[in-house]
Amino acid sequence: GENVEQHPSTLSVQEGDSAVIKCTYSDSASNYFPWYKQELGKRPQLIIDIRSNVGEKKDQRIAVTLNKTAKHFSLHITETQPEDSAVYFCAASSSKSTFGDGTTLTVKP
Amino acid sequence: SAVISQKPSRDICQRGTSLTIQCQVDSQVTMMFWYRQQPGQSLTLIATANQGSEATYESGFVIDKFPISRPNLTFSTLTVSNMSPEDSSIYLCSVTPGSRGHEQYFGPGTRLTVT
Numbered sequence: 001g002e003n004v005e006q007h008p009s010t011l012s013v014q015e016g017d018s019a020v021i022k023c024t025y026s027d028s029a030s031n032y033f034p035w036y037k038q039e040l041g042k043r044p045q046l047i048i049d050i051r052s053n054v055g056e057k058k059d060q061r062i063a064v065t066l067n068k069t070a071k072h073f074s075l076h077i078t079e080t081q082p083e084d085s086a087v088y089f090c091a092a093s094s095s096k097s098t099f100g101d102g103t104t105l106t107v108k109p
Numbered sequence: 110s111a112v113i114s115q116k117p118s119r120d121i122c123q124r125g126t127s128l129t130i131q132c133q134v135d136s137q138v139t140m141m142f143w144y145r146q147q148p149g150q151s152l153t154l155i156a157t158a159n160q161g162s163e164a165t166y167e168s169g170f171v172i173d174k175f176p177i178s179r180p181n182l183t184f185s186t187l188t189v190s191n192m193s194p195e196d197s198s199i200y201l202c203s204v205t206p207g208s209r210g211h212e213q214y215f216g217p218g219t220r221l222t223v224t
Contacts, residue, residue, distance in 0.1 A: 001168075032211040043201065043215040044152065046110075051211075089151060093211050096142070099152045 002027040004092050006100025013080050014108055021103045023090035024072045030092040033066060033073045038087045038102075047088075048075070080107045111136055111206050113216035121222045122192055129188045130219045132202030137182035139207030143175070146199045146218070155200075158185040192223045 003026040013019050025033075031052040036044035050057045050064045050073065057064050061080075066073040077084055085107045091097040112135040122128050132141065141158040156164040156177055164177035179185040189196050202216035 034211070034213065043217050046212060046214065049212065093213075096154060096157060097211075097213060098154075101151045 002030060002092055002094075002098040004090060004098050004100045006090050006103060008103060009101065010104045010106070012106045012108065015080060015082060017080055019077045019080055019084070019105055019107075021075045021088055021090070021105070022072060023074070023092075023100050024070075025092035025098075026071065027092065027094065028071070029094045030098075032093040032097075033064070034091050034093070034097070035062075035064060035075050036089045036091070036099075038089065040086075044089060077105075080105075082107050082109050110212070110214050111138055111204050113202060113204060113214060115202055115216040115219050117219060118217065119220040119222075121224060124193050124223055126192055127188055127190045128192065128221060129186050130200055130202075132185045132187070132216055134183045134204050136206065138204040139182075140205035140213075141179060141185045142203040142205075142213075143177060143185070143187045144201040144203055144215075146201060148198075152201070155187070158187075189221065192221075194223045197221055197223045 006023045034049035037047045038044040048064050050066050061078050063076045087102045087104050089102050090100040114133045116131045143155040144152045146152050154167050155170045156166040158164050158177050158179040160179045176188045199218045199220050201218045205213050
């Protein structure tokens, strides 16, 4: 089955800096790669996704890149703000999603 | 996105008992899933709830322990049977509306504590 590895497990940045979270996947059949943000005590929320026919996608301060050949994808957050502090999960999906272990992002004011 | 509700939001149960969690969606959806999330951990798929047929379980999860129903395209239940403290976790319903491909949305979760 699919295996998703996510790094780093924790990330601390200063407000205004950029944050990058990286994921690798194993199953070449995966064709959809979403990212979720989960605040403490809340449900995971879809923040951005990318499909296998696209190399990059951007939505305001967040962007995702995908390298199908290398089987890795990354989340980039620019101009970080304290409200970006949360746990971020990547996932790889064909018919069902396999999630990474999560990255706890802390943005220090 | 779909509006998803779960009941109960939390419960404290005695070991050996069973709890049924309900998931209701405000519109018909293609896929419904049940996940477990233990404190500080990632999301683990328990099963895919299939409308009108038996659920598809992931490795490590069995129907006798986690029976699932999906009588229609907007509703599903997950039962946690013969509970033990190891079943203490957050259980999340998730749906893929289908109108926008794979996009997946989560319910608010049910926090279960087994004593």
